Amino acid sequence: MDRAVEEARKAFTDWSSLSHAERRPLLGDFKRTVVANSDHIADVICAETGKDRADAYTMDIMPSLGLMDYYARKAAKILRPTRGNLWPYPMVKRWTEYHPRGVVGAITPWNAPFFLTILPVISAIAAGNAVVAKPSELTPLSGQLAADLAAEAGLPQDLVRVVHGAGDVGQALVRAPIDLVWFTGSTNNGRAVAIAAAERLVPAILELGGNDAMVVLEDADLGIAARGAVWAATYNAGQICISVERIYVPEAVYESFLAEVDAAMKDVAAGTGDGRDIGAIIDPRQLDVLERQLADAVAKGAEIRWGGSRIADGPGDFFEPTVVTNVDHSMELMCEETFGPIIPIMSVPDEATAMQLANSGRFGLHGSVWSGDRGRAARFASRIESGTVAANDHLINPFIPNLSFGGIKDSGMGREGGAEGLRSFCYAKSITSPRFGPSTRLLLGRRWMPRRLGPRYWRAVAKALFRW
Numbered sequence: 001m002d003r004a005v006e007e008a009r010k011a012f013t014d015w016s017s018l019s020h021a022e023r024r025p026l027l028g029d030f031k032r033t034v035v036a037n038s039d040h041i042a043d044v045i046c047a048e049t050g051k052d053r054a055d056a057y058t059m060d061i062m063p064s065l066g067l068m069d070y071y072a073r074k075a076a077k078i079l080r081p082t083r084g085n086l087w088p089y090p091m092v093k094r095w096t097e098y099h100p101r102g103v104v105g106a107i108t109p110w111n112a113p114f115f116l117t118i119l120p121v122i123s124a125i126a127a128g129n130a131v132v133a134k135p136s137e138l139t140p141l142s143g144q145l146a147a148d149l150a151a152e153a154g155l156p157q158d159l160v161r162v163v164h165g166a167g168d169v170g171q172a173l174v175r176a177p178i179d180l181v182w183f184t185g186s187t188n189n190g191r192a193v194a195i196a197a198a199e200r201l202v203p204a205i206l207e208l209g210g211n212d213a214m215v216v217l218e219d220a221d222l223g224i225a226a227r228g229a230v231w232a233a234t235y236n237a238g239q240i241c242i243s244v245e246r247i248y249v250p251e252a253v254y255e256s257f258l259a260e261v262d263a264a265m266k267d268v269a270a271g272t273g274d275g276r277d278i279g280a281i282i283d284p285r286q287l288d289v290l291e292r293q294l295a296d297a298v299a300k301g302a303e304i305r306w307g308g309s310r311i312a313d314g315p316g317d318f319f320e321p322t323v324v325t326n327v328d329h330s331m332e333l334m335c336e337e338t339f340g341p342i343i344p345i346m347s348v349p350d351e352a353t354a355m356q357l358a359n360s361g362r363f364g365l366h367g368s369v370w371s372g373d374r375g376r377a378a379r380f381a382s383r384i385e386s387g388t389v390a391a392n393d394h395l396i397n398p399f400i401p402n403l404s405f406g407g408i409k410d411s412g413m414g415r416e417g418g419a420e421g422l423r424s425f426c427y428a429k430s431i432t433s434p435r436f437g438p439s440t441r442l443l444l445g446r447r448w449m450p451r452r453l454g455p456r457y458w459r460a461v462a463k464a465l466f467r468w
């Protein structure tokens, strides 16, 4: 670990001295290398995770390329100094610069093992940093690709390093002399990372778990909402932090919505082979979590309408796409992250109850609202307590490169992606300088010692400037 961080720091010295214009062609080469190797990348991801191949492209490769392309083209613009207006000190020019922090440590999960390694890697290097990434121990080869492809693209040696191991190696990375830690994973481990980072006063960006609500208002197109629900709850076998984890539907349209969900579920199947859209459960231990949450829900009165079991015959760890009704908030299924292809649907008396339930609980990652009235959907979206929300869609947000992403409450802190996300990989430096020549310095100097301007003067200035 020490060697990896030390060598990355050496690479940082040269890399950070380049201008954005000098770095841009290399970032472009990195992106083109990923394009050229996309079939190989999909092979590695699918072999390691058992994902459906379309999921590997849409959840790992496409969003990686979107962000690589965006930062290669826009990093210079996003990170150019911002100038403030002259209020309330007209004699002083002021601007803020964005400087790379140094070596970024990135600890990444298994559910989108390529994208969630490329994301901190490209954010770090586009901002002028070096990076040491530690992929999940379940998906080391998908993470290793980030360093291999960076080397193949001709990026400086050691600018992108990958170290391997489990949680203990993650802890060692946080304790190593890095300058920023980026962690994506479960809330409990994120908390441990935040504590270790706080001891060294190293800033941490934490992208953690979620329990995302989908709210269907009674004026929604129920057919589209039902298909959206099935898609967003079972995509990547439900192993996406922003998947639909619970659905609220007003009583008035509940039965009609269920009928549409039944229609949408008909051809959805898990497993390998043609006509099967839902890939494997990547961490086999997760199967026990799914079964435990379902058993708890059924014991408290829930009904399983579709699926409900692991697929025992044949190789691999697959779980049937599952729809559960008659659920409530006494059940773990509704209150904790499930991370599997399970769709709990709850009937609520009205919109206000849907809002209150959507905002209950400890997570605040993402949510969605579905309505035929776009204005109403936008107003509802503003009131959902989470870092991101989609109206009449669900999974779209983190795949849009110029939109930042991040959770609140137990879902994490800090932003990634978009302009804000790139700035998170920098420190801001605010600089001031007298606006005019020596004459202003004389004027400004009247504030200095020995004091020429007393409290009466400052009282008058305070009133003149700020009394309204």
Ligand code: NAD
Residues within 6 Å of the ligand: 107, 108, 109, 110, 111, 112, 116, 134, 135, 136, 137, 165, 166, 167, 168, 169, 170, 171, 174, 184, 185, 186, 187, 189, 190, 192, 193, 206, 207, 208, 209, 210, 240, 241, 337, 339, 365, 407, 411, 412
């Ligand atoms: P995890 O917390 O088990 O592991 C994530 C990474 O952290 C792995 O590389 C692991 O080795 C490492 N790690 C484990 N313990 C550590 C410790 N004490 N210190 C440092 N590193 C440690 O998470 P996972 O099971 O790999 O991923 C699934 C979780 O990730 C889910 O909760 C999911 O919601 C979350 N996730 C969040 C986002 C987001 O953007 N908010 C995205 C994807 C996944």
